[in-house]
Structure formats: structure tokens, C-alpha cells
Amino acid sequence: MVERRLGLEDEVQQIFKHKDNGSDFLLSGGAGSGKTFSLVEIINQSLLENPTDRIACITYTNAAVNEIEGRIQHANLIVSTIHKFLWDNIKSFQIELKKVLTELINEKTHKGLILSEHVDSDFFTGKTIQYKEYVLIKEGIISHDEILILANIMFEKYPKLCRIVQDKFKLILIDEYQDSVTRC
Template identity: 25%
Template sequence: MSSFIDELNDAQKAPVLHKDGPLMVIAGAGSGKTRVLTYRIAYLMAQGVDSFNILALTFTNKAAREMKERIAHIVGASEAKNLWMGTFHSVFAKLLRIDGNKLGYPANFTIYDTQDSQRLIASIIKEMGLDKDIYKYKQIQNRISSFKNSLITVKAYRNDPDLVEQDAMAKKPRTGDIYENYVDRCFKAGAMDFDDLLLRTNELLTRHPEVLAKYQDRFRYILVDEYQDTNHSQYLIVKALADRFQNICVVGDDAQSIYSFRGANISNILNFQKDYDNVGMYRLEQNYRSTRNIVNAANSIIGKNQNQIEKVVWTDNDDGPSIKIHRSTTDAEEGRFVANSIWEHRMQQQMT
């Protein structure tokens, strides 16, 4: 065991060796966050924790796959295969295939992707005889998605005069009817969309305490990557599952939150210490990836954030080339500039 632990610096070792109780790891960019998560799981297993009792949630399948491969390399493939590790959606789809029948869904329910959802919504708009230029199916799909990620069911929507008024003011007073029709059609087809995988998991754990108790007992150690990008629905699921043992480790960086447009709630990471008692707080501040000029520039910008968890990122790397400044008049122009710069760099370097 000591061999892989010795590969960590002191700041990385501390959260890995923190076995029980809640802990938060604030990981600056390029600071070895993935290595800490991976080695923490390997350490728990080396300490006798059954892989079946560990839940690790990531935001991408690629991250989950890489972590599982690293863990298998340390502890062996047979030990690693029983880990519940994956994206929020993939893990909770697995959970719903086991217990979703309690909500009336078949074990082999279909999962609609975004295009499936948009096609169904477009069909509903047409069947209801609504003006497709006002009720644009992509906008309606985004609206329904935001409802679900905030746990706003059809009933909750109809009971919220502010939401109803917002749609009326936007000249879309039938949004609630489309939502209800969409939910009914999905249910009758034995289907869930991506947002349902979170919404229905919340519903299952809330309405069936025996199911919640089963998974609380199973997931005795929970690890969440990129915690700053969790939305309200994800937050509630994790909090419910961790409530019994409170062996929860969240890793993230409030300065790297990028999914607010998907409903990510930055307060989840900012308020973590209020949700649990005696939280172990760890900071990974050494950047191994970037030049000193880049790190210092990033620090100067991040330092202006009003609400933040204090940290000072630093590096032993060289100064590197000076930073070029480009001034954009709009965020869209800035996005195009960045995308074009990346494209040009790829072409010049013949990168894939």
C-alpha cells in the first residue's frame, strides 16, 4: 500500500489518508485532483472497505473510465470491478433499473437522449395545434429540463403562479400543458429522459424510505468529483445517500464552475461545511500543469470573485512565454475567438 501513497505530495496525501467522516478537497487547476480521488478509493479498499460499498460519481464517462483503470492497476481488476463508479446519470440509471419498478417503470425502460426528447416535444406541439414559431421545441425542451433539474414536477409547476406567469408573459401559456403531455407520453412508453434519471431517483428515495435505507447501507463511502458543478437535484441525492454514515468526500474548485447554464449551483460547494459537522478541509494548491505566468494571471482574476473558498495556487514550473491579451466586446465574440484559436493551433501543430 505504501508504494502508491508515496507517489503523492504531502498536500495530496492528507485527504487520501482521511478515512472516516466528511471532507472537502479544494483542488486548484492541474493540482492532481484525479490522482487524489483515485488513490483515496484504492486506500479505502486497502483498509478493508469492500468495493461494493464505495460510490464514486463523476461528470464524464471518460473520467470514470480512467479512474477505474488506475484503481484496477493498483488493487487489481477483480477488486475494482464491483465499484459503483460512473457519471451521475449512468449510476442512477443502474439504480433505477433495479428499483424503478416501484415508480411504475419497467426494468428495461428506454432512455431518451436530447434528440428523442425534442422530437417528442415537437410532435406534441403539432398535435396540440400550437404555433411552432412561438413554441419552439428546443426552447420548450430546455424549459422542461430546467424544471426537472430543480425538481419542479407538473403539479409543482401548476401550483407556482410565478412560473405560470413567466410563461404567459413569454406568450407561451400552454407550456404546462406541453410539460404534462410530455411526461405522460414518456411514462406510457416506459421511457425516461436524461433529466428523469435524477428526478426519478430523488422521487424513489423520497417516496420509498426502505429503498433509501438500502442504498445508504450499501454506499458507506461516497466520493463526488467536480462538486462545484452539481445541480440541486444531484445535491439532494448525494446528501440523502450520505446521511447515515456521512463518509462523504467532495472534490472541486469553486473557481472552475462551468455548468451554471445547466443549473449547477455554486452554493453546493460553498455551503458544504454547513451541511456536515467537523468537515475535514484540504487544499491542493500546487499546479503541475501550467507555467508561472498563467498561474499568476489566473490568480489575479480569481481573486476578484466576491464569494469564494480561499486558496493560493502556485507552481514550480518556469515562467513560460508572456500572456497575450485579446479584448472582446461580447461573450459570444470571446467564445468564437477562443474556438478559432484552438482550431488554428491544432492545424498548425497537426494535432488530432
């Protein structure tokens, strides 16, 4: 594979050393320093070497999603916001979502999840937890802030979720990682 990597930027070469060793890496730099260019090079090279591998590229805004998708498109590349990525990976676990959401409501320590009354374990029975642009907790509707809180707790509480995500994607790249709160 090394012969195919000729011509890549030095920092991308270093990243591939970490990737080849199975270790995490961090690419940091100021605005305009070429981080997105390097990110695209990493994705392109990874797909060139292993075109059947699934890669996730997670970012914080739809504008960043559009920018990355504008530079590279591949059937095995998923580019999404952190909110959409997290929701896509937890939405099928409705029992666990309802349990964690009920616990958060009863804790009354998380902004946006406060209800005036205590709720019991069957509070969300017959409802599907949904992710929308607004919050209506009593109806099981959550939004951006709740996704981050719920996913963080669910990935900590249910390690199987981390293993599922790790099995889905050979490589997970997080753009603007400082804005995210969940780590597997």
C-alpha cells in the same frame, strides 16, 4: 493502518482522518490541481486496507469514468456516471418510479415531463419505466434529465433507498459533485 499510509499526499492524509472518523469530506481545487490523482490515491488506499469493501466512484461524464477506470481497476470498485449510478439504484423500484413519474406529470412544473393531459395512477400499468437516450414519457421512457429529477425525489420520499445505497457501498466518492443534485 497509519503505517500503511506513509507516503500519501497531505490532503489524502487529511481525508483519511475524516474517513476514519466517519465524517464527510470535500476536496476542492482548480482544474489541473490533482483532484483526480488524490481520488485515485484514496480509492487505492481504501482498497488496500479493506479489499472486500465496495466503493462507488460517481462522476458526470463517460470520459471521466474512462479516465478513472484507466488508472485503477478492482472488482469491488464501481465507477459510473451519476445518471447510470442513480438509475442502477432506482430501476428496481418500478412501483415507486411510476408513482413519482405520475405525480411529476400531473404537477406540470418540471421541464420535459409535461404531457397535455392529466394522467391517473394506472397510466403506466403494463409498462416498465426505462432509461434510454431519448424521452417518450407516454411509453415510460426517460432520459438523463428525468433521471436526476426522479432520483432526487425518490431518495427524499423513500429514505429506505438511501439506506440501501449506504449498505451497498462502504465508501461513495463523488467527482464533480457540484454537478449532482442528489444527496443521501
